[in-house]
Amino acid sequence: MEQNTALIAGATGLIGSELVETLKQTNYYQKIYLLVRREVDAVDERVVPLVLDFDGFQSKDLPKVQDVYCCLGTTMKNAGSKSAFRKVDYHYPLKLAELCRKNGAEQYMLVSSMGANKSSRFFYNQVKGETEEALAGVGYPALHIFRPSILLGNRKEKRNGEKIAQKVMQMVSPLMVSKLRNYRPIYGKTVAKAMLVAARQKRQGPHLFESAQIEVLAKEYEKGA
Numbered sequence: 001m002e003q004n005t006a007l008i009a010g011a012t013g014l015i016g017s018e019l020v021e022t023l024k025q026t027n028y029y030q031k032i033y034l035l036v037r038r039e040v041d042a043v044d045e046r047v048v049p050l051v052l053d054f055d056g057f058q059s060k061d062l063p064k065v066q067d068v069y070c071c072l073g074t075t076m077k078n079a080g081s082k083s084a085f086r087k088v089d090y091h092y093p094l095k096l097a098e099l100c101r102k103n104g105a106e107q108y109m110l111v112s113s114m115g116a117n118k119s120s121r122f123f124y125n126q127v128k129g130e131t132e133e134a135l136a137g138v139g140y141p142a143l144h145i146f147r148p149s150i151l152l153g154n155r156k157e158k159r160n161g162e163k164i165a166q167k168v169m170q171m172v173s174p175l176m177v178s179k180l181r182n183y184r185p186i187y188g189k190t191v192a193k194a195m196l197v198a199a200r201q202k203r204q205g206p207h208l209f210e211s212a213q214i215e216v217l218a219k220e221y222e223k224g225a
Contacts, residue, residue: 003030006199007063007105009096010071011036014153015111018192019069020047022221028200033063035096054092059099067107067199068100082123090131097138107142107202109195110135114149114183114210136206144198146191149211153188186211193221 006023010016011034023032024044034040034049042049052061070093079085097108116128132145194209194217209217 004028004067005031005033005063005065006067006069007033007035007065007100008069008071009035009092010073010111012040013071013073014151014188015148015191016069016071018153018189019071019195022189022192022196026196028196029067031063031065033065035062057095057099059102062099062103064103065100065105067109068096068105069109069195069199070096071111072096073111073113076124085123086127089127090134093131094134094138097135097140101138101140106140107144107199108135108138108140109144109199110146111191111195112145112147114147116147141204142202143206144195145206145208146195146214147208147210148186148191148214149183150185151188151191152185184211186214190215190218193218197221 006029008016008019008023011020020032020034023029024047030046032044032047034042034047035052035054036049037051037054039051040049048063050061050063072088072092074085074088076082076085079088093110100108110132112132113125113128115122115125116132117125118129118133120126120129135143135145191214194214197217197220198207198209
């Protein structure tokens with residue numbers, strides 16, 4: 001029986017860490033590789049951390065896997081410049097996609113952002129949109145793009161502005177119905193569950209999931225999908 005294998009980039013971030021825990025709670029993957037900059041505790045014998053230099057890794061440095069989960073991302077404040085931001089949110093995800101596809105990967109799951117649009121006036125959304133478009137040209141049989149709204153959950157880094165926005169959005173969330181559902185804040189663990197469900201469904205072609213659709217997928221996980 002062929003083993004299911006996965007690779008997670010950005011495994012120490014909000015969604016990435018939730019994704020690691022989600023995958024560990026199921027028996028779907030026999031091997032889960034984590035691309036990290038420094039050593040992390042694996043605990044689960046199926047989890048294999050791989051310490052890499054993100055600027056210099058090549059296809060030979062990566063394991064052969066079926067599914068690739070890209071949860072890489074930063075902020076303009078943490079990046080320090082537009083070029084540094086673009087490196088993390090555009091160049092790294094694209095390079096990872098190209099090299100993993102060269103190694104035979106079949107599905108690529110990207111955490112993007114609500115409002116991603118290459119024509120956006122906002123640099124952040126512009127880069128996210130450019131990344132989505134570039135990935136569509138890599139040639140994956142299945143490409144899943146997730147565009148969550150404001151994320152809820154425990155981050156290791158402090159984002160004071162985001163915390164304020166979270167509180168405000170949580171208060172008005174019950175009023176956000178119909179087309180506004182995509183603007184509701186969403187938990188990182190919800191996105192993680194949705195990503196696994198999408199991967200397990202093995203649907204071919206490109207697929208785009210905004211917050212409302214992400215929540216629907218996550219409910220499938222809860223039902224044992």
